[in-house]
Amino acid sequence: MAALGPTGRNAELARAPLSAAPSKRPHTHRALRTPLALTLLLVLVALAAPILAPASPIAQPDIVAQRSLPPSFAHLFGTDSYSRDVYARVLYGARVSLSVASLSVAIALLLGTCYGAIAAFAGGTVDRVLMRTLDVLLALPRLLLLLALSSFRDEVPFTYLVILLGFTGWYGVARNVRSEIQSQLTRDYLHAARATGVPRIRMLTRHILPHLIPVLAVYASLGVAQTIALEAGLSYLGFGVRAPNPSWGTIMHDGFSVVRDQWWLTVFPGLATLLAVLVCNWLGDALRDAFAPEQVPA
């Protein structure tokens, strides 16, 4: 993304006294505290689901008397049509939703970084071919591909979904990594490294990779946010994980046809999804403000 005007820390300092609204960024790292704490809380809740949940997410205590109960003190979020406790299911759902999202984003970051690094280092024709390929991949509608690919199977196993999401989610990373490396390659310290004969691989791992961490961190949190929402959407449409252990999208899928009468099946897991996405986006924004002043498009 071509930045307009000067960017980076020096530009930030230089412009601060002149701009009309004084920049309120001296305590940037403080702005990270709340989203970071909330992210940790989210992970903790997912990990502690067995302790926090009042019941098993798959237990069907009484399929006649306790089915489709509205929220009450006994069942905070109500029960579904198999008499399962929705509150427990939402808590356990955090595990599936969060792990699908973070694992697939990890894959995407790895793929994207390798691809971008190869393009930036190789340069010339290889770079041009790789970038054209990326253009084509970017033009493919991700959602349709995911729908088509997951409809091949009657059951979508966990790993298959993670791989699908990972392999369709790395294009943006590759682009950004490439341009970041390209801008680093013109810096003096890398000229020096090259002049002293540092091998390319070492140059990448020791000299460039640390510079990529801010960009990758921003990408990771915004990517996880996006993937949580995407996974929820896929599962909601019936194309996601179909395991006894639910994801938030699967719970909402169970409420698909009864959304008006049994709104609690859709509203509570949806709220959980919204909160998780919100926290991750918030973290991504804060990370970007703190470490990477340049625009990282989501």
Add this chain to the structure above:
Amino acid sequence: MVFVAATAASVLIRTAPGDALTDEGTIGRMPAAVRATRRVQLGLDLPPAQQYVRRLRAYSRGDLGWSTSEERPVNEVLRERIPRTLWLMSLALAASLLMGIALGAWQGAHVGSRGDRAWSFVSLVLFSFPEFWIAIVLMLLFASWLGWFPTMGMTSDIAFESSSMRALLDRAHHLVLPWLSLTLIGTAYVARFQRAAMRDVFGAPFVQTARGKGLAEAAVRRHALRAALLPVIALGGMLVPSLFAGAVFVESIFAWPGMGLALLNATQGRDYDLVGAGIIVVSAMTVAGSFAAELLREVADPRTRRG
């Protein structure tokens, strides 16, 4: 580029195990003999390479194949469905850009103020809404509980008998909630981007020059806005694919009979001709979106003009 995307898509889809006639639902209803004839008619008995050549030849004639889920030519399905989705998407795109730019530009000019912080939080929340869930929430609130808007479809049955004005109003009435679902998220998306662009431009030397020579603040903002529009124009092109993804969800929730819903049914029914055609159409829309953004950029930014 669209061509390459199309090829990639159809190859990928052809590697799928099973086809429309091995699907459980279809098998149950169809005698074996009929099924065999249909396979020959659709060319599904041929080896994959030959199927692929046939497909490309048909594509070059402008024939996108036969939709097994709707039992009519894909071209006909698309001709009927695409305009409905385009209506939804273009109205949402226009509204998102208008409101997002206005909101984001105001915020960018008042970074750090109470209003800016409040709106930043609101747009962060809206931006975090999954498309399908915002649609459900709007439907529950405004259609089911308040009853202000219809819950589904594109027209009421009465519309056919009433005057054209009433029919138009009826359509608009059906359009509000699907449109609002897409627009709320789109506006937040644009506003976030516009705010950052405006904030960055406010630090640029030319803005300081303008202030320095005593230009009125409103005029300074006008100058800054023009420069800050450029990244947002590029974003407008990138919005097309995400708006389409949103349309798939929103159409399925409001039973809006557009392309998104047709493609969703197609994937469920393993109607690969329609899915393939859908991927081609959406890729083309994406490319057209970035091309239009590129053109607009040249209009807005004299530096990028050639010659």
